[in-house]
Amino acid sequence: xxxxxxxxxxxxxxxxxxxxxxxxxxxxxxxxxxxxxxxxxxxxxxxxxxxxxxxxxxxxxxxxxxxxxxxxxxxxxxxxxxxxxxxxxxxxxxxxxxxxxxxxxxxxxxxxxxxxxxxxxxxxxxxxxxxxxxxxxxxxxxxxxxxxxxxxxxxxxxxxxxxxxxxxxxxxxxxxxxxxxxxxxxxxxxxxxxxxxxxxxxxxxxxxxxxxxxxxxxxxxxxxxxxxxxxxxxxxxxxxxxxxxxxxx
Amino acid sequence: xxxxxxxxxxxxxxxxxxxxxxxxxxxxxxxxxxxxxxxxxxxxxxxxxxxxxxxxxxxxxxxxxxxxxxxxxxxxxxxxxxxxxxxxxxxxxxxxxxxxxxxxxxxxxxxxxxxxxxxxxxxxxxxxxxxxxxxxxxxxxxxxxxxxxxxxxxxxxxxxxxxxxxxxxxxxxxxxxxx
Numbered sequence: 001x002x003x004x005x006x007x008x009x010x011x012x013x014x015x016x017x018x019x020x021x022x023x024x025x026x027x028x029x030x031x032x033x034x035x036x037x038x039x040x041x042x043x044x045x046x047x048x049x050x051x052x053x054x055x056x057x058x059x060x061x062x063x064x065x066x067x068x069x070x071x072x073x074x075x076x077x078x079x080x081x082x083x084x085x086x087x088x089x090x091x092x093x094x095x096x097x098x099x100x101x102x103x104x105x106x107x108x109x110x111x112x113x114x115x116x117x118x119x120x121x122x123x124x125x126x127x128x129x130x131x132x133x134x135x136x137x138x139x140x141x142x143x144x145x146x147x148x149x150x151x152x153x154x155x156x157x158x159x160x161x162x163x164x165x166x167x168x169x170x171x172x173x174x175x176x177x178x179x180x181x182x183x184x185x186x187x188x189x190x191x192x193x194x195x196x197x198x199x200x201x202x203x204x205x206x207x208x209x210x211x212x213x214x215x216x217x218x219x220x221x222x223x224x225x226x227x228x229x230x231x232x233x234x235x236x237x238x239x240x241x242x243x244x245x246x247x248x249x
Numbered sequence: 250x251x252x253x254x255x256x257x258x259x260x261x262x263x264x265x266x267x268x269x270x271x272x273x274x275x276x277x278x279x280x281x282x283x284x285x286x287x288x289x290x291x292x293x294x295x296x297x298x299x300x301x302x303x304x305x306x307x308x309x310x311x312x313x314x315x316x317x318x319x320x321x322x323x324x325x326x327x328x329x330x331x332x333x334x335x336x337x338x339x340x341x342x343x344x345x346x347x348x349x350x351x352x353x354x355x356x357x358x359x360x361x362x363x364x365x366x367x368x369x370x371x372x373x374x375x376x377x378x379x380x381x382x383x384x385x386x387x388x389x390x391x392x393x394x395x396x397x398x399x400x401x402x403x404x405x406x407x408x409x410x411x412x413x414x415x416x417x418x419x420x421x422x423x424x425x426x427x428x
Binding site: 156 | 272280281282283323367371383387389
C-alpha cells in the first residue's frame with residue numbers, strides 16, 4: 001500500500017492567496033466595524049480637487065441673477081403698461097445720460113452739483129439725477145455745456161416721497177444740512193426708524209420708485225405734522241458720475 | 250500791455266472768486282461748509298477804493314454768485330452790498346489797526362451778517378408753510394462759515410491788500426508829491 005502523505009506545501013496556510021483574501025476580509029471587517037470612516041476620509045482627500053468651488057458658485061449666482069433679471073423685466077413691462085393705463089409719468093432708461101460731476105457744493109446753504117453735460121447733450125430742466133444709491137436731485141438749470149443739479153439737501157428742494165411700509169405720501173424738505181426732513185401731514189401715521197423712503201409711484205415730477213433714503217430719527221410732532229430725519233442713500237459728496245433720467249409724459 | 254495788466258490787477262483778480270466758490274475745496278471745510286470767499290476779496294478792495302466802489306463791487310459779486318448758485322428765491326446781494334459799504338469806511342492807516350488779525354475779526358462779522366441775511370430770507374420764505382422752525386438747526390452753517398472766514402482772512406486779506414495798493418499806485422497817472 002502506498003502511503004499517500006500530503007505534501008506540507010499544499011496546506012491552506014501555505015497558500016499566499018488565502019492570506020491575501022484573509023487580509024482583505026480583515027480590512028473589510030474593520031471598515032464595517034468603523035462604519036466606513038476610513039473610506040469616507042480617503043474619499044475626502046481624493047474628491048477634494050473636484051469639490052463645487054468658486055466656479056460652481058458663480059454659475060449658481062449667475063443663474064439666480066438671470067432669473068431676477070427676467071423677473072425684473074417682466075415686472076417693468078407690467079409696470080409700464082399699468083402706468084400707461086393710468087397716464088402717469090415714466091422714465092426711460094434708454095434715454096439716461098451719464099455725466100461727470102465737475103463742481104460740487106455739498107455744504108452750507110448752496111447745495112448743488114454741476115455736471116459736464118448741458119443742453120447740447122439733450123439735458124432738460126426738471127430731469128431727475130440719480131447716482132449710486134438712488135435719487136440725488138433734479139436739474140435746475142442748464143447751459144450749453146453744463147447743467148446744475150439742485151440736491152435734495154438744498155433749502156430750496158421740496159420733493160414728494162412715498163413710504164412703502166405704511167403706504168403714505170410725505171414731503172421731503174432740504175434744510176441746508178446733510179439730512180433732509182420728511183414731513184408727514186398725518187399725526188396718526190405709524191412711521192418708524194428704518195422705514196424706507198422712495199419717490200412716489202404717483203409722482204408727476206419724478207420717476208416712480210427711485211430709492212431715496214431711510215428714516216433715522218423721528219421728531220416730536222409740530223402743529224399736527226410729523227417730521228422725521230432722513231439719511232440719504234446716495235451721497236453727493238462722494239459721487240463722481242451720475243445718470244440723468246429724462247422724464248417724459 | 251503789462252502796465253495795463255498791473256493797473257487792472259485788482260479787478261482781474263475778481264475772476265478767481267467765482268472759480269473758488271465753485272471749486273469748493275472740501276479739505277479746508279468744516280461740516281462741509283467753506284469760508285465765505287467773496288469777503289476775502291471785498292474787504293481789501295473796499296479798504297483801498299472806498300465805500301462807493303465797495304458797494305458797486307459788492308453788487309457785482311452778489312450778481313455773479315447768485316447766478317452760480319441755485320434757488321432764485323434767495324440772494325447774497327444785500328449782505329455783500331452792506332459789507333462793501335462798511336469795509337470802505339475802514340481806513341487802511343486808521344488808529345484802530347491792530348495788525349492782520351483785525352481782518353479776521355472784520356471778515357467774521359461780515360460773514361455773520363451775510364449768513365444771517367441769507368438765513369432770514371429762508372425763514373421768511375418758509376414762514377407761510379409753518380415749517381420755518383425746522384430750519385433753525387441750520388444755524389450751524391453760519392457759525393462754521395464765520396469761524397472759517399475769520400480763520401483764513403488774516404492771511405488772504407493782508408496779501409490782497411498789498412496787491413491792491415500796488416495796483417492802485419500803478420493806476421494813478423499823476424503822482425502828486427506829498428508835503
